[in-house]
Amino acid sequence: MSVVEIIDHDEVIYRILDKPPPEPPKTPRYESELEKQLKELKIPKLQKTFGYAETPLNPPDQFLKKGEGIGQPIKKSDHKCYVSGKLPPVPRRTVSGKKPEKPKTNFKVLNIKKAIKTKPKPVEPRLVDTRDGHIKKIKGSGEIPEYCLRKDFGQMPAYLVNRNRRIQKKIDKIKYAEEHKESLCKLISEQERQALLKDLKYNWQLLQKDFLQLPMLTDTIPKILRKTKMEQELRQLEKDIALIESNPYIYIYD
Template sequence: MPAECQENIKRLIPRPKTPVVKPPMYRSVYTDSIRRAFKANKDCHRTMGYAEVQLDPPTRFLKKHTRKVVRPFVEKTKVTRPKSSLEEMAEKKIAEGCEKIPRKPLPDPNENKIRKNIKQINMVDVIRKVPPLTKHRVQDTRNGHIIVLDEAGLEPTYVSKKNFGKTPVYILKMYKEKEKARIMENERIKAIKPPLRYIPEHERNKLLNGLKINWAELQKEFQLLPMITDTLPKMKKKTMLEKQLKDLEKDIDLLERSPALYVCRDADDGESVE
């Protein structure tokens, strides 16, 4: 059951409630002065404007373009740009008594000017101009819509070209470069000695017999080891012999299964591939 529903003898006697003591409200030290200043200036503007100001009647309300705006007078001053070094040099030479700087002569108004007859030039150009060829147009709808076959891509223009159906020049050039590179690579390979050398039958048998002899010697040495390998050197020797025997068995098996063998040619080996 919840704690509120449980009966207790202590709850039969009513307990007095402890009053909550609140801290005093904050009061600024300027409260009284602000209240006095507010009451002193409260009724100073109760009416619309000051009493001594004469207000305009309602009929004289502010209208457009009636206010006189007096703009301040601005005196115009002429701004002179700074002289360049060439101008200062010219003034200095003139002051020293030198000759004046020659200027471009002005055109003579009495001189006869050759005027172009633009109309005559246009007439000659039109007469000499080659007339354009008629365009092949077709009406494709009953409403009169016309399309130009050449511009729409419906005219067989590429078939009439001279190089139609021929291999492009850049592809032929690419083929020639590839063939040239292939021939050069073949010549380079032929010039280099082949990296592998074929082992003849007698040499393979000789190598196989030598591997078998080595395996027999290692097997004999392995069988002579003690039965108990209780020291570290004995364990190392046994592991080494097992590894060597395993490698020799792999080599013997490879030579017996492969009748044709090729080995890498040494740099000083002068034999050729058989």
């Protein structure tokens, strides 16, 4: 058996294996023709974020000349002035040769008359109390009596007079009400007295009937309390009946 040695060969294992099928080609992406035109027409602009590294200066011949600055805006108005026939006529120009007429009143004479009639300002009394010439007004200083010379000195003020008058009116009103008030004590008539006596006797009969119906044996506390209470009511009714029978004239208070 012979062995064959293969020294020169270009065989690779990756070429022996089957290759995967190729991917299908992608459909071309839609591109707008208008967008291409806009990109061509677009002018690049500087990004105004941080500004220029160095401030660009104008050349020397482009300095600011007179009238080229930014002035105040002129306000435009649609107003129109219409001249009407009701306006007064324009005054005529005075002739330079004529002098204006002087007023006939003589102001010098008027001023002299006013000066004669005017009274001088009264001199305010003052007091010099030091050798250095310190001046003090006498009025209000207490040097001369002023308050005691007033017309209303020693008289009661008006607000106190009005206050006393209001108090006196209230006192008079209270006195009048006390003098003319109706008496609280009232005399009852004979018919009312008899009706009251009749009612008291009727109540006494009803209570006496209930009292007689009580049991003879009072062996519990409620029975004792009820019996004592009815006895007290009977005594009170008997006292009232005796009082009304013995007194023909009875007064009551409202």
